[in-house]
Amino acid sequence: MRAARRDLRGAGRSDDGHEGIGYRPRVNPPIPPQPATAHHTRFDRLDALRAAAIVWMAAFHFSFDLNYFRLTTQDFYSDPFWTWQRTCIVSLFLFCAGIGQAIAVQQRQSWQRFWRRWAQVAGCAVLVSIGSYAMFPHSFISFGVLHCIALALIVMRLTARWGRWLWALGLFAIALPQVVQQAFFDTRWTNWVGLITHKPITEDYVPLFPWLGVMWWGLAAGQWMLAHRPAWLAGALPGALKPLEVLGRWSLSFYMLHQPILIGVLWAFVSLRSG
Numbered sequence: 001m002r003a004a005r006r007d008l009r010g011a012g013r014s015d016d017g018h019e020g021i022g023y024r025p026r027v028n029p030p031i032p033p034q035p036a037t038a039h040h041t042r043f044d045r046l047d048a049l050r051a052a053a054i055v056w057m058a059a060f061h062f063s064f065d066l067n068y069f070r071l072t073t074q075d076f077y078s079d080p081f082w083t084w085q086r087t088c089i090v091s092l093f094l095f096c097a098g099i100g101q102a103i104a105v106q107q108r109q110s111w112q113r114f115w116r117r118w119a120q121v122a123g124c125a126v127l128v129s130i131g132s133y134a135m136f137p138h139s140f141i142s143f144g145v146l147h148c149i150a151l152a153l154i155v156m157r158l159t160a161r162w163g164r165w166l167w168a169l170g171l172f173a174i175a176l177p178q179v180v181q182q183a184f185f186d187t188r189w190t191n192w193v194g195l196i197t198h199k200p201i202t203e204d205y206v207p208l209f210p211w212l213g214v215m216w217w218g219l220a221a222g223q224w225m226l227a228h229r230p231a232w233l234a235g236a237l238p239g240a241l242k243p244l245e246v247l248g249r250w251s252l253s254f255y256m257l258h259q260p261i262l263i264g265v266l267w268a269f270v271s272l273r274s275g
Contacts, residue, residue, distance in 0.1 A: 043233045046099055047248030048241050053092040054251050055244075058258045060085055065259075069266050090145055090206055091214050097149055098218020099225075099233070101156040106226055114157060122150040124256050128204075131260075136203050143192040144204035146255075151192075151208060152215045159216070166220035173213030 060082075066072045076082045104114070125146035133140035141147075159166065177194050185195045194207030225232050237245055247254060 041230075041234050043103060044237050044245045045235055046096065046103070046233045047246075048237055048244040049092070049248070050096040050100075050251050051244040051246075051248035053089060053096060054247070054254055054258075056085075057089050057093065057255070058262070060089060061259055062262050065262050065266050069270050071266070071270070090211065093145060094149065094152070094206075094211055094214040095218035095221070097152070098156065098215040098220075099222035100218075101153065101160065101215075102219050102222025102226060103233075105157075105160040106223075114153075118150060118153055120252060121146055121153065124252060125150050127256065132203055135263075139201045139203050141202055141204045142188050143207060144202075145206045147192065148206040148208060148211050149215075152212050155212060156215060156219050160219060160223075163223075164220070166216050166223075170213040170216035170220065173208075173216060174210040175213075177207075177209050 063072070063074065063082075064076055067074045067076060074082065076086075125144070128141055128144055128146055132144075159169070162169070177196075180195050181197045182195055183197055185191055185193050186197055186200070188200065191200050191205075192207055194209035194211075196207070199205065222233075
């Protein structure tokens with residue numbers, strides 16, 4: 001019996017130590033799948049740069065509001081000091097938006113999330129048009145910076161995989177209005193394209209051409225930095241710039257709130273002074 005038991009205990013392994021017929025190897029219990037967690041790097045430097053653009057924009061708007069309430073006298077429509085500032089502010093704002101799209105594509109932002117963010121931008125653009133019509137019925141904003149961003153976001157999403165061609169497309173978009181102007185695009189319903197023969201009378205005008213080119217360059221630059229110099233976007237910031245980092249994450253909210261607040265404060269000031 002003892003020999004038989006020894007035979008049974010050894011039946012699963014051959015003399016050379018390998019498993020034989022009937023041997024059941026010990027199997028470790030399966031490891032339960034871990035819940036997927038989405039980890040996205042915070043791009044603090046981009047947030048700070050975006051915040052710098054909107055703070056500059058707020059300062060520009062405050063100066064414009066002072067002029068509107070006749071507390072100062074400035075020519076915002078033809079004085080190069082103001083017109084060039086506006087060009088630089090809008091360029092920086094759109095360039096940052098292009099970089100943001102490069103990050104969104106790298107992080108595999110879903111179309112559902114894209115459309116949700118797009119709806120916020122487009123909705124705010126509609127509110128800008130309504131609010132500006134209340135203040136400037138003859139020169140209200142029909143296609144300003146938010147309108148341009150809303151349309152350009154779709155273009156960025158569809159062309160994000162075009163690689164180095166984005167640089168050429170950006171140059172094409174910037175140069176096109178310089179060589180193509182048609183009276184057809186001079187109406188309020190068509191001037192959003194940008195191929196106009198004269199500038200429309202409006203408080204803000206950011207047509208698709210040439211400004212689409214700035215966003216394309218931002219997209220191309222963002223993709224290059226993510227591939228070769230990611231620290232330029234995600235590196236640590238000095239403590240003094242932390243407020244800009246936070247503000248940059250809430251840029252749309254700040255953009256929508258700063259003008260009503262500034263106008264309200266100045267209106268109250270003028271009313272109290274005159275009363």
